[in-house]
Amino acid sequence: MKLELFKYDTCPYCRRVMSFIEQQGRTDIEYCDIHASEESRARLVEVGGKQQVPCLFIDGKPLYESMDIISWLEAHPA
Numbered sequence: 001m002k003l004e005l006f007k008y009d010t011c012p013y014c015r016r017v018m019s020f021i022e023q024q025g026r027t028d029i030e031y032c033d034i035h036a037s038e039e040s041r042a043r044l045v046e047v048g049g050k051q052q053v054p055c056l057f058i059d060g061k062p063l064y065e066s067m068d069i070i071s072w073l074e075a076h077p078a
């Protein structure tokens, strides 16, 4: 399963998700920083329909909302 987290580092909701990922110790998530990469920002808007972060792409399917992302990660450990 391919997991990509669209984020930027000063976003508190992104930090919440990233802290959870660190706590879980999982390394199967690729980070896509929408402030560092115009390609990532454009892909988020194109696929997700909006620029809101955090957004977890699960095999290319977008999941928004930090608490929903955390719940999904909790239910699907690496």
Ligand SMILES: N[C@@H](CCC(=O)N[C@@H](CS)C(=O)NCC(=O)O)C(=O)O
Pocket (backbone or CB within 6 Å): 010, 011, 012, 013, 014, 050, 051, 052, 053, 054, 064, 065, 066, 067
């Ligand atoms: N309820 C959302 C809030 C996310 C949110 O407000 N993200 C901000 C950045 S900190 C954002 O992307 N704002 C721009 C937008 O919504 O287009 C969550 O918990 O993930």
